[in-house]
Amino acid sequence: TLWNWYRCCAVVRVLVLQAAWALSGGQVRYSVPEEAKAGTVVGRLAQDLGLEAGEAEARRLRLVAQGQRASVEVSGASGALLVSSRLDREELCGKSAPCALRLEVLVERPLRVFHVQLEVTDINDNAPVFRVNEEALNIAESSLPGSRFPLEGALDADIGANAQLSYTLSPSEYFSLDHQGNNDKSASLGLILTKALDRETIPVHRLVLTASDGGRPSLTGTMELVISVLDANDNAPQFNQSVYKVKILEGSELGTLLVTLSATDPDEGINSDIIYLFSRHVSTKVKEMFTIDENKGEISLQGKLDYEEIDSYEIPVEARDKGSPPLSGHCKVVLEVLDVNDNAPEVWVTSLSVPVPEDASVGTVVALLSVSDRDSGANGRVRCWVWPASPFGLEATFAGSYSLVLREALDRERVSEYEVEVRAEDGGAPALRGRRGLRVAVSDVNDNAPAFAQAVYTVLARENNAAGAELARLWARDPDEAGNGRVSYSVWEGGVGGGWRPASSYVSVDAESGRLWALQPLDYEELQVLQFEVRAVDAGEPPLCGNATVQLFVLDENDNAPAGGVAGEVVAKIRAVDADSGYNAWLRYELWEPRGKGPFRVGLYSGEVSTARALEEADGPRQRLLIVVRDHGEPARSATATLSVSLVEAAEAALAAAAGSSSSSSSRSAAGAEMGAGAASAATNVWLVVAICAVSSLFLLAVVLYGASRWAPRAAVLSGPGPTTLVCASEVGSWSYSQRHSRSLCVADGAGKSDLMVFSPNFPPPPPGPAAENGSYVDASQNFQVFFFFFFPRYYYYFFFNAD
Template sequence: MDWNIWKEEGSGARRLLLSFLFLTVWKTGSGHVHYSVLEEAKHGTFVGRIAQDLGLELAELVPRLFRLESKGHGDLLEVNLQNGILFVNSRIDREELCGRTLECSIHLEVIVDRPLQVFHVEVEVKDINDNQPVFPMAVKKLFLFESRPPGSRIPLEGASDADIGANSLLTYSLNSNDYFTLDIKRNDENIKSLGLVLKKVLNREDTPEHHLLITAVDGGKPELTGTTQVKITILDVNDNAPEFERTVYKVSLFENAPNGTLAVIVNASDLDEGVNKDVVYSFNTDTSADTLSKFYLDPVNGYINVKGNIDFEETKLYEIQVEATDKGTPPMSGHCTVLVEIVDTNDNVPELVIKSLSLPVLEDAPLGTVVALISVSDRDSGANGQVTCSLTPQVPFKLVSTFKNYYSLVLDSALDRESVANYALVVTARDGGSPSLSATASVSVEVADVNDNAPAFAQPEYTVFVKENNPPGCHIFTVSARDADAQENALVSYSLVERRVGERALSSYVSVHAESGKVYALQPLDHEELELLQFQVSARDAGVPPLGSNVTLQVFVLDENDNAPALLPEPVSRAVGAGHVVAKVRAVDADSGYNAWLSYELQPAAGGARSPFRVALYTGEISTTRALDEADAPRQRLLVLVKDHGEPALTATATVLLSLVESGQAPRPSSRVLAGGAGAGAGAARARLLVLTLLLSTALRCSAPPSEGACGPGKPTLVCSSAVGSWSYSQQRRQRVCSGEGPPKADLMAFSPSLPPGPIGGDREQLNVEVDLSPKVSTF
C-alpha cells in the first residue's frame, strides 16, 4: 500500500499535519463505523483498519467473500484483504461529490457471507482549500457618467469559492487609486454585496478610463486568491440610473411549475425625463445558461416567468441578477437580485433495490436468519423523501430496519417445505408525501428440503393370498411407501426385516427388490407345510441421517388339490347276511377343505353283471345287497374308486378280491386271517367261506393337470357342509400308515364284523375275510 500523504512543495508539511489531524475513526454503534479522510488524498492513503474495527478476522475476509459496496462511488475507496486496511483508491473531489453541502460523506456497505452480515461505514470527506476564488469575468467593463455624484455605489459581482467553511470565506481588496474605494456589505440573507464607491467627482476630460484590480482571498491555509480587472469608461450626459423598488426580491416557486407560471415582477424607476426615463429589463450578462433556460424576463414590464423544467432535486435556489437600463445616451443601469427558492413536491417514486439474496433457505433455518438486504431511497426531501417499507402477503418473514434506509429480510417463523416450497414476496416502499408514492419489488424465496419426513406406507399391514406350488421367483406383492421430502431425502429403498421361520431364515422364502418394492417368493410354498408367512418390509430414505418405517405382510398360502387320497387298511369280518358290512375301505387326503372331502364308488363289474355288494358313498363300508348262495361266482372282484372334491379332482382305487370257500375249509397258508366266523357242529350241512383280498392301486388320476405359475393372491377357503356332516381344513397334514413293525405296506384297512354264534347244528353260510398285505400294494 502507498502510505504517502501529499508532499507537495511549499504546503507539503502543513497538508501532512492536516491529514493526521483529520484521519480519525470512531464507532457509532453496532455494525456502524465512521472514518474521515481529506479530499484529494493520494492513492493508497490510509483511511482506517476496517476489518479490525468491524471485529472481523483477517483470515476470514476471503473465505467469507468480504466485499465493499458504495452507491455511485464504487471505486473511490478500497480494502486490502491481506491486512484489512481501508485506503484511498482514486481521486476524491469533495466539491464534485457534494457541491457546497456542508456535510459530505461516502456511505459504504461491507458485506460478508457465511453467515451473511452487513456493516455500514461512513467516510466523511473533509474539505481542503483546493479551489481558488473565481470571479464571473476576468475583465469587467463599466460605464459611468461623469455626472455621477461622489459617494454613489456601483454594484459588482463577487467571486465564488467552491470550497466550504473557512476555505470559502472571502476577503476583497482593491488596488490603490484616487477615485474608487471597495465597499462590502452583508444583508439579512447573509449574502455579501460587493461594490465600488466613488470618492470624488469624475472628469471624463481628465481621465476617460479607469483600470482597477480587485483581489479576492479565501480563508484557507494556505490561502488562495482570485482577481478580476475592472475597466471603467466615463460617460457623459444621462446622469440618473434606474433604481429598483427592492435590492433583493425573494420568492418561492413549486417545482414542476408549468411553463408560463409567473415567478415575480421586478420594477425599476428612473428620475430622468424622456427617453432617459424609459427602462428596459434584462438578465445580467453573468447569468448562467441554466438560469436562462429556466426563466424568461419580459423586457418591458419586468415579469419573470417559468419557461423550462423546474426540478427541486436539481437546483433548490436560483440567484438571478436583473438589470434595468434606461434609453439615455449613454444608457444607465440599475441592479437587483432575485432569489427564487424552489419548493419540493412529491414527484419522485422511492427507489428500492434488493441485493445479496441468500437463497434457498433451509426449512429448518433458525428464526432471525437473514434472507436478503434491501436498500431504499427517495430523491425528494422532508416527508416526501421519508420512506417506509412493508412486506406482503402474510408470510413467515419480516423486514427489520438496520441503518437509515436499509432493511433486512429475516425469517420470522418456522418453515415447512412440504407445506409451502416457495414464497412470492412483495416488498413495498412508500414515501410520506401527500399523496404518497410507492414502488414494489418481488422476491421469490425457495425453501430447501431437509430430511424431516420418514417414508410412509398407505396402511400398516397388508394381507396377501398366494396359491401353493408357485414357481420359484414368482412376484406375489408390491409394497410402496411415499416420502414427502424431495430429491435424495425422498429416494426410498426397501429391505426385509430378517427373522427366523422355523429352522430357516426368512430370506430363504422371500425377497424384496430394493428400488421397486416388489416382493418375490424364492421357492414353491407348500400349504401343508406353511399356511401363514408373516414378516416385515422396511422402507428407508437416502437422507442424512436416513429415516424409515416398516410394514407387515401376512402371506396366506392357499391350498391346491395336490395330494391324492391315501387308503388305510381296516379289516372287518361280518356274517354274510343281506345288508351286512363285510369290509370297510378308509382313505385320508393330506389336502384341506374340498380338496380333502372324499367319496367312495363301486365300479361296475365286467360284462355288466350285477354285484351282490355295494359301498357307502362317504364311509367306504362294503356291504352285501342280499344273502350269498351257491349260485354266486366262487371268486368276485370289486373295484372301489376313492375321489376327492378338488378342482381338478384326484382319485385312488382299491381292488377287492372275494372268494367263496366251504365252511370249515382252512385258509391258504399265504393268507393272514384277521377275523373269522364260528365253526359248524357235527353233521351240519356244507358251508361256504368268502376270502376277501384288497389290492390298492397307487396310480393317481385327475381330470386336468394342476396349473403352473399360479402365484397371485387367492381367495380364502370357506367351511362347507355336506350330506354326511361338516368339514373344514384338515388338522392332520402328512400321514403315513404302517402295519406292525417294519416298512409300511398297504394304505388299506379291511375288517369283518363279529357276529353272535348261530344255533348249534344249524346250516348257514359264513363269510371269512382275509386281508392281503403283500408288498404289491404301494404306499404314498
C-alpha cells in the same frame, strides 16, 4: 511541502474522529480528506465492526454498491477501508456541507449489514475564479464621489473557511473597493468612486481586482477592470431593493408570475427610460427556466420546476436606462423551490439469499432491502410492510434499510415457493406507494421418513412356485424431493419356521420397484409361514426409514405320495393350550430329545409325532421323546412334554393303532396300550362305515360346488390390507388362531397331511398394476376357494390344484 502538510492534517483528523466514535459507541464514522491518494487507509473497518483477525476474508466483508462510482474499497486481507480512487468533495457534494457518504457493509455467514458514514473533508484545492478575466465598466464623468458600481465577485468551489473570500484592488486614487457580507448569496461587492472623474484627463482606468480565500496557505484569483469614463447621463437606475426573495411550489404551471421588479432613474427624458433584462452573467439554465418582461419587469415561469433536481435559483437582473451612454442598476432575485409529493417510494433488493431451507430458524434473514423517497419532509418519510404478512416480516436496520426475516417455520411439502411483495408508502397527502416483488423458493430437507401404504402385508403363495416368481408389490411414499424422496427397499432379516433360516434365503425385494420375488421354490413341508420386515430407506442425509411387516403363508399342494410304513407314519399328537391371544398364542413344537438322526420327528405347528425313517432293532424297544412347545411372544415362553413310545411287532402294532393310546402333561407323559383283537376289529369296522358315509356326502357336495366355481380365475398370490385370520388343523385334533376369535375343527383320523393353514382375507379393490391385470388378487371366486380349502382340504387339493 504543501501536500505533506495536508496529509498530516488529514491523518490527525481521522484519528480524532475515530477516537470520538469509539467513546460515543455510535454508528461507525470515518473522515478522509479529499484528494487522498489511492491506498490511503481510512479506518480499520473489520476491527471497528468487532471481527477477529482473518475473519474479514472468511466472512466476505464487502461494500454494497449504491449506484455511484466507488471511491473506497475494503481490503480482503486486513479488512481495512481504503481509498481506491480520487475523492473530489466538490464533485461528490458540491457546496453541501458536511459531505457525508453513507456506505453499506455486508458480512456473510451469517449475513449481517452495517452502515458506515464516510465524511469527505474539504482541503483548499480550488482557487477563487471570476467568471471573466476582464470586465468593462462605463462610468459617467458626472458621477459624484461616493458613487457605487456593483461588481460580480469570484466563486470558490471549496466550503467553509476555504471559501471565505476577501478582495483587494490595485492602488488607485479614484476608486476603492466595498465588500459587504460573507455569504455567497447575500455578499455584495462594489467599486466606490472616491474622486470625481475627468474624462479628458484619464479616459480609461485599468485596475486589477484580486480575490483571496481563507485557506492556509491562501489561494487567489484576479480579474482586470477596464473602466471607461462616459460623459453626460450621470444617473443610473436604482432598484427599490437589492435582493428579491421568492418561494414557489415545484411543478407549478408554465407562465406563473414569480415577481415584479421596480427600479427608478432620477434623470429626465430618454435617460430615465428603463428596460429590465437578465444580467449577461446569468446561466443558460436560468434563461431556459424563466423569462422577463423588458418593460414591466415581470419575471415568469417558462420551464418545469423540479425540487429534486434544483431546489433554489439565483437570478441577477439589470435595469438599464436609454441614455447615451446607458447606465444600469443591478439586483438579485433568489428563488426557493418548495417540495410537493410527486415521487413515489422506491424499493431495491440489495441482497437475496434463496432458496431458504425449510428447516431455517425463525429470524433468519432472507433479503436486504433499501427504501428511499426523493421528496423531503413528510413527503419523504416512508413506512414499509410485507404482503402477505405470513411467514415473512420486515425489520428496520437503519434509516431506509430493512431486513426481510422469517417469522414462521417453513414446510416445503406444504408450500414450496412464496410470492412476497414489499410495499412502501410515504407520508404525503395524498400518499404515494411503491412496491417490489420477491420470489422466495424453499429448499427441501430430509424431514419425512418413507411410509408404506399398510403396516402389514399378508401374502399367500403356493408351494413349488417357480424361482423368480413375483409374490407381491410393496410401495412406500416419501413426500420429500430429489434424493430425500428417492426410496430403496430391502429385506430386514427375520425368523422362519423349523430352522430359523434367514428370510433373504427365500425372498428378495427389488431395491427400486419394491417387487417381492421368490428366490427358490417354496416347500410347504419345510416352511409354512414366513414373517419378515421390508425396510424402505430414502437417500437423504441422514437417511430416514420406514418398515412394513410381511406375512408369507405357503399353501400346500398334493406333491407327496403316501408313505409305506417306513416313514411319515403318525404315532401321536401333542396338543398345548396358551391362554393368550394373537401371536402370543401361536405355538410351535420342537423335538428336543433325542437330537440328531432319531427315528421320530414332530410337526412344527401341528404337534404330530411321526416316524422320520424306518425303525430298526438298534433303536431299542422304547423311545423317550422330550418335546418343547413355544409361543411367538416377546419374550417367548415355553413348556415341555415327555412322550414314551413302545416299539412292538407288526401284529401288536395293528392292535395298538386301533386302540390309539397316548398321554401328555406339562412335566412328563407316558404312552402305551393293550387291547384284545376282537374289540379292536369291532371299533375299526364302526369307524370305517362312518367314514365311508361322510366321504360320499362330502364328495357329492364338492362336485356341485366345483361346477359353480370352475370358471373362476385362480389366485397365485394374495396380498392386501384386510384383517388376518389364520387357522391350522390336523387329522388327530385341531386348534385355531385368529385376531378376533378361536374355532375348533374335527378331522377324520388317518389324514395324509400333517398340517393345514387357511387364510380368509377381507381386501379392498386391488391397486392398478401388472399384478392386478394378471389376476393375482382375490375376487369372489377366490374367496369361495378359500372357504372350500378350509372345510374340505383333501378335495380342495384335488379339484383346484390338480384339475388341469
